[in-house]
Amino acid sequence: MTESPDLNIALVGCGTVGTGVVRILQASQESLRQRTGRSLRLQQVVVRNIGKQRDVDLGTIPVSDDIQTVVDDPQIHVVVHVVGGISPAREDVTRLLQAGKDVITANKALLYAHGAELFALAGRLKRTICFEAAVAGGIPIISAVNTALTGNRIISIEAILNGTSNFILTRMFDRRETYDEVLAEAQARGYAEADPAMDVDGTDAAQKLSILTQLAYGTRVPLEDIVRQGIQQIELLDLLVAAELGYRVKLLATSRLSGERLEVSVQPTLVRANRAIGMTSGADNIISIEGDAVGLMRLSGAGAGQMPTASAVLADVVDYATGRAAITFQSILRLQHQRPVMLQPQEELSRRYYLRFTVADRPHVLADIADILGRHEISISSVRQDETDDVLDESGVARLVIMTHRTTEGRLRTADQEIAALSSVRGDRIRMPIAD
């Protein structure tokens, strides 16, 4: 199919990303032809609402609201499917593959939930699925893992994979604003969804990390096996205390070999302020990969947004048009049969931690907490309880911050339950690992 001079493309979904794809296809006809040796022709567009006004002139390209027109069109080689959510995306992609179409998708939720099933189907049907845009937008991290790093054993992946969370954490710190203030502003500006739950609770980052982990280690990690916390309970105080200690707080997605086991987590994490990850601000994403040969390699840039995501989709279109994508997908399918790295049980993840408690400002509170930590063999490296709390004006309570030496997630969870039961402990309890 890749030998014909014209490549006939259908686009399913003409929202933000789809519009960006159309723009690039229109603007870069000539350079894309030089790259690929083929004419890339957008032949059909499928949208949910035909009547809707669009920011792009589709000219004479037929627009339909029924994907069946694409399924039935034998001229279409490849379908750029840029629709979010699981349904009908799952059914769409299945039907397209079955109809002999290859598929380019940016849908990480779909790949996380049904990637194994769709990849297996594509394998049986000798079809190709491309998904560079599904993780970290315009940053070519899928390509890096699948091609550039193939001579390496991956030691660790540390990444900021959710731009909304990073925007919120950065803005809170830079402007000394509260979580709620920044979130409201981000929503008003369209940076955050009306329902930002998946962004701020770590689900989005965990889905992306799961996809990367599968590619890098051959290990399928369901969300429930990822130590996962969101940023909703992070207070400005936490960011300020972290900064005083030389850290920034980032929603860090980590897959790391610890001996022969894989530790996988998505948690607000204290990262050294002078590391590249610590300095990644705003809605940017960054992926820091350590390979046994290459050492530390970092890729960063816009992890979302119309044109960055469209840029990644176009990389897939070009890869597909030249025939490279089919080869890469065969490699990915072969790797599904490799022996996966075993997961470290969540309780055994071992890190240093930042703990913050809101406590009644009365005697013996610190002693009670320290006693519980000590009984669980959690060693304290520093304590901070300021005499006055001028960040927040709730009276009668104090913020107690404890930094621990290295300990396990399991010990901390158990200790945390006991601490929560203390009558002097109020409200949120924050637990953040420290990445050194």
Added chain:
Amino acid sequence: MTESPDLNIALVGCGTVGTGVVRILQASQESLRQRTGRSLRLQQVVVRNIGKQRDVDLGTIPVSDDIQTVVDDPQIHVVVHVVGGISPAREDVTRLLQAGKDVITANKALLYAHGAELFALAGRLKRTICFEAAVAGGIPIISAVNTALTGNRIISIEAILNGTSNFILTRMFDRRETYDEVLAEAQARGYAEADPAMDVDGTDAAQKLSILTQLAYGTRVPLEDIVRQGIQQIELLDLLVAAELGYRVKLLATSRLSGERLEVSVQPTLVRANRAIGMTSGADNIISIEGDAVGLMRLSGAGAGQMPTASAVLADVVDYATGRAAITFQSILRLQHQRPVMLQPQEELSRRYYLRFTVADRPHVLADIADILGRHEISISSVRQDETDDVLDESGVARLVIMTHRTTEGRLRTADQEIAALSSVRGDRIRMPIAD
């Protein structure tokens, strides 16, 4: 050739990088076979000195000191050629291509000087040349430009491409040491060559930038068309003054569209300390690319060294083994026919500048220099001449630092010649653009 189950590889050059390549091939047999679906077999090694002790056990692999044994072996599919310098590398690669072998090289000097000729030859003979390791070691920048960014018009490339220079500049600043002290130390530790001229005078970075520029813009830029300065005359004082103003000094390689023209330079440059490039320290490389769709994207990591470079070579081996490399090389050949972006004449490069003069500590010196700048319409934004110079102890001279508003390289060059002729101006005159 890519369909046979075994891939037969010859290695020419078994020095630092070659040894690293052998190590990965030996250690990663199984994972490379899963990636590629083929057995990667190192069948022959060619070295200059057969008797030399090596850090790697070649087992039963035949070792020769004559490349003709590879040329004559019809079993060999691809040759990993990791020998530096132009000769005999140019003749070797030519003979290998003519004998029907594909070539993987890490030799940027060869590609810079004879890439066009070798690519054309490979094109005629339907052969493939891979060269990911030639620029920025383990960082997959060649792949990013050739594949990930294909939906973009590249607006600019800003990069640190020479690790030795960056190591020297970083160490000078961090330890408050002089250029000569740090260079001697770098040589003692093996970071810098015995003859580091190509590293510190910008030649190495300019060759790499030329290769990137050709791929990104289709423009062949010979060294003489690159505004090029080395770091040899940078003094600790320059780094300290820059730091006070919020900058770091980096040997910055830049290709940038200015209107319809391309500005290409390799110069010590003032880069904001809080930008990713400004914070790239030690021997690391970084490439910051701006595409019209993707926005700013950054890749960083080890730009040289045994295993990072071997990692890039292995990425090429895997790409070759799967057949992707041949496709990519065809794209590169097609792009040679695109209309190149025209170069901006060197004199018309327009930037803000940092100027530093060593002057006799006597009246009217500043007035003389300011007068010359003024007559050439170079506007001064700030001046700094400290009363005492406690950084250097030469008596009777002072360091005068002038920051200009935006002006052209041509005006500054002319003014600089006049300033040089002033009897009060002594020794080196430093001119560094400011990247904002």
